[in-house]
Amino acid sequence: MNEPSAIIGTQTRPAPSPGDGRTNLLGLSREEISTALAALDVERYRADQIYGWIYAKGVTDFEAMTNLSKDLRSRLQDAFRIDRPGITADQQSVDGTRKWLLGFEDGNAAETVHIPEADRGTLCVSSQVGCTLTCAFCHTGTQRLVRNLEPGEIIGQIMLARDHLEEWPSAKEEKRLTNIVMMGMGEPLYNYDNVKKALEIAMDGDGVAISKRRITLSTSGVVPMIEKCGAELGVMLAISLHAVTDDVRDMLVPINKKWPIKELLAACRAYPAAKNARRITFEYVMLDGVNDSEADARELCRLIKGIPAKVNMIPFNPWPGSAFECSSPEAIKKFARVVEKAGYVATVRTPRGRDILAACGQLKTESERLRKSERPN
Ligand code: SAH
Numbered sequence: 001m002n003e004p005s006a007i008i009g010t011q012t013r014p015a016p017s018p019g020d021g022r023t024n025l026l027g028l029s030r031e032e033i034s035t036a037l038a039a040l041d042v043e044r045y046r047a048d049q050i051y052g053w054i055y056a057k058g059v060t061d062f063e064a065m066t067n068l069s070k071d072l073r074s075r076l077q078d079a080f081r082i083d084r085p086g087i088t089a090d091q092q093s094v095d096g097t098r099k100w101l102l103g104f105e106d107g108n109a110a111e112t113v114h115i116p117e118a119d120r121g122t123l124c125v126s127s128q129v130g131c132t133l134t135c136a137f138c139h140t141g142t143q144r145l146v147r148n149l150e151p152g153e154i155i156g157q158i159m160l161a162r163d164h165l166e167e168w169p170s171a172k173e174e175k176r177l178t179n180i181v182m183m184g185m186g187e188p189l190y191n192y193d194n195v196k197k198a199l200e201i202a203m204d205g206d207g208v209a210i211s212k213r214r215i216t217l218s219t220s221g222v223v224p225m226i227e228k229c230g231a232e233l234g235v236m237l238a239i240s241l242h243a244v245t246d247d248v249r250d251m252l253v254p255i256n257k258k259w260p261i262k263e264l265l266a267a268c269r270a271y272p273a274a275k276n277a278r279r280i281t282f283e284y285v286m287l288d289g290v291n292d293s294e295a296d297a298r299e300l301c302r303l304i305k306g307i308p309a310k311v312n313m314i315p316f317n318p319w320p321g322s323a324f325e326c327s328s329p330e331a332i333k334k335f336a337r338v339v340e341k342a343g344y345v346a347t348v349r350t351p352r353g354r355d356i357l358a359a360c361g362q363l364k365t366e367s368e369r370l371r372k373s374e375r376p377n
């Protein structure tokens with residue numbers, strides 16, 4: 001972590017102010033927009049047009065909605081707003097990874113990371129401020145949960161990235177934002193309803209229009225919600241497995257005490273996408289001497305046998321005060337070889353953005369839960 005970091009920090013703007021009483025349309029579904037507009041006697045087809053302006057074209061100003069009358073535009077302006085989250089900090093790593101610290105209306109913060117690659121670009125989206133879970137190797141887990149993100153705050157991360165990458169209208173041909181991973185701060189299946197609403201807009205061909213095959217949701221293993229996610233969203237699934245025995249997983253991923261490995265893997269076998277030859281990714285953080293032996297690798301292959309799967313090994317990313325060391329490159333290679341020999345694709349996730357603490361598990365913001373005495377009544 002001694003590399004120099006390129007901090008841009010210029011593109012900041014304050015969080016939107018909710019004070020003027022206008023409703024923020026960002027995050028509302030097609031139906032909800034239609035209902036909100038019905039109060040102004042706006043016809044349904046107009047609501048569909050406005051939905052398209054907001055999500056497919058990225059417009060934030062009603063004045064730009066040129067197929068609406070001047071009168072309607074000004075009435076909309078009086079009643080509604082289309083606000084992205086604010087940007088508190090904007091940092092770029094030497095490797096091109098970019099991290100935005102977002103400021104929300106109530107003063108809370110969360111992070112979004114864009115990871116450019118030669119042929120695609122992935123946006124790592126947060127679902128909560130902090131996380132209620134406390135995985136032993138994760139920086140986010142040391143931050144007490146402040147709250148779930150609202151649908152507009154989740155879809156707002158994608159909109160904001162598109163603004164900065166200048167990719168409006170929605171890119172039909174793939175550009176720099178091609179893939180979404182729900183792998184930022186928080187456990188997305190503990191904020192399922194809001195994540196679902198945001199992803200439905202992201203996947204809608206008339207909305208942000210990103211195919212569900214290019215959206216991956218990562219979970220630490222909230223077993224009862226995995227089935228729901230498969231049935232309702234059908235996005236790609238990634239499982240933070242990280243260990244092959246319940247003893248070790250109980251220690252690393254404490255949610256395992258509630259839903260142990262056997263139940264987790266049963267939910268994976270039942271995941272509909274897995275039947276469509278769309279493989280489930282098993283994420284496996286490589287911790288020196290903890291979970292990284294060849295015997296562990298063999299056990300991993302035995303456990304996931306029969307599941308269309310690939311294994312994504314994540315070299316442990318250190319953070320201030322973390323108690324683990326990353327496995328050696330030799331141990332990682334040996335582990336990968338065992339997995340490949342068993343017929344699975346094994347990838348090693350190249351750490352990106354380590355210099356700006358943007359890599360997996362390094363995200364943490366200063367938001368803290370307000371003490372009772374400080375909460376507004
Ligand atoms: N909460 C969800 C998604 C966010 S974390 C989940 O746990 O799946 C994204 C991935 O990074 C998870 O697989 C997580 O276990 C992993 N991760 C967390 N801390 C890490 C660290 N310090 N180094 C490497 N990977 C880490």
Ligand code: SF4
Nearest residue numbers: 131133135138141220
């Ligand atoms: Fe939460 Fe995921 Fe971090 Fe675990 S790894 S503490 S579930 S964000």
